[in-house]
Amino acid sequence: xxxxxxxxxxxxxxxxxxxxxxxxxxxxxxxxxxxxxxxxxxxxxxxxxxxxxxxxxxxxxxxxxxxxxxxxxxxxxxxxxxxxxxxxxxxxxxxxxxxxxxxxxxxxxxxxxxxxxxxxxxxxxxxxxxxxxxxxxxxxxxxxxxxxxxxxxxxxxxxxxxxxxxxxxxxxxxxxxxxxxxxxxxxxxxxxxxxxxxxxxxxxxxxxxxxxxxxxxxxxxxxxxxxxxxxxxxxxxxxxxxxxxxxxxxxxxxxx
Numbered sequence: 001x002x003x004x005x006x007x008x009x010x011x012x013x014x015x016x017x018x019x020x021x022x023x024x025x026x027x028x029x030x031x032x033x034x035x036x037x038x039x040x041x042x043x044x045x046x047x048x049x050x051x052x053x054x055x056x057x058x059x060x061x062x063x064x065x066x067x068x069x070x071x072x073x074x075x076x077x078x079x080x081x082x083x084x085x086x087x088x089x090x091x092x093x094x095x096x097x098x099x100x101x102x103x104x105x106x107x108x109x110x111x112x113x114x115x116x117x118x119x120x121x122x123x124x125x126x127x128x129x130x131x132x133x134x135x136x137x138x139x140x141x142x143x144x145x146x147x148x149x150x151x152x153x154x155x156x157x158x159x160x161x162x163x164x165x166x167x168x169x170x171x172x173x174x175x176x177x178x179x180x181x182x183x184x185x186x187x188x189x190x191x192x193x194x195x196x197x198x199x200x201x202x203x204x205x206x207x208x209x210x211x212x213x214x215x216x217x218x219x220x221x222x223x224x225x226x227x228x229x230x231x232x233x234x235x236x237x238x239x240x241x242x243x244x245x246x247x248x249x250x251x252x253x254x255x256x
Contacts, residue, residue, distance in 0.1 A: 003223060005177055010173070011181045011185065014050075014169060015046055015049045018051065018167075018169065019050045021167055022142075027140070027142045028055050029055045029057065029139055029141035030051060030055065030056050030144050031132055032047060032057070032059070032144045033058075033059055033128055033129075034059060034060050035200065036068050036069070036071030036074070036195070037071075037197055038175075038182050038192065038194070039146040039170055039178055039197075041075045041182065041192050041193060042181055042193070043145075043146045043170060044056055044079055045182075045185045048079050048080070048081055053081045053082075054081075054082065057082045057083075057135070057139060057141060058075065058081045058082065059085075059086060059131070060085040060086070061086055061087075061128045061131060061132075062087050062088070063127075064087070064092075067200075069085075071192055071195070074189055074192065075188070075189075075192060078189055079188070086131050088124070088128060088131060091127050095123065095127070096120075122161065125161025128162075129160065142166040142167065143165050145164075146162065146170060147162050147165075147168060148177075148178050149170075149172055150214050150217040152245070153235070153239050154235060154242065155238055155242020155245055156206065156209070159244075163245055163246075174217065174221055175217070176214055176218040177218070179194060212231065216235070217235060
């Protein structure tokens with residue numbers, strides 16, 4: 001069967017899915033981390049349609065200064081959802097200080113902790129998820145995940161960070177499909193739905209960081225190939241290497 005996608009049907013199915021899950025699990029409130037990009041914007045809009053805007057809590061989580069924080073505010077304002085800003089900059093700095101990175105070990109026999117740029121970039125999503133969990137539990141709310149299938153396929157996500165959630169609203173949609181659904185949500189600013197995805201930490205776009213285009217990943221997922229054997233192989237290698245991010249930790253069973 002040829003690949004086809006109806007964004008209106010998928011949008012409405014996502015709304016119905018959130019309502020069904022809320023009824024099954026008995027929750028009314030949802031917390032969403034708002035970055036100002038398409039994934040969190042679409043997630044918040046779907047949840048607002050499903051549960052009512054008064055039951056959606058958008059949390060903005062800058063790490064110190066965030067150049068595009070106004071985009072996050074625009075999402076919350078456009079949807080009329082409840083909002084709060086929690087700056088994780090001080091938490092991030094405290095973690096660096098506590099681990100004494102690039103400094104000597106605290107005592108005799110202790111190992112030093114070297115600074116790692118990748119580790120420092122990935123700790124941002126982990127700290128954000130800790131804050132979101134803290135807020136969600138306080139509100140008696142569920143935490144909505146904002147990651148999409150394209151990111152999960154190639155492992156462009158942080159273990160114990162953006163992969164941690166109570167339900168993955170966009171987990172079956174590629175990045176391309178998220179944009180298509182987003183364009184049917186007329187309550188969202190179109191420029192934010194079509195905004196170039198970036199992590200806000202590395203200074204690069206997501207595609208630059210991955211070395212892959214979302215269009216190629218989309219084609220690989222739905223058609224089996226993007227039309228370039230070398231790129232297909234690169235996606236396959238990343239998919240295989242990052243499957244652990246999509247699964248529960250393996251249990252080493254001594255009784256088998």
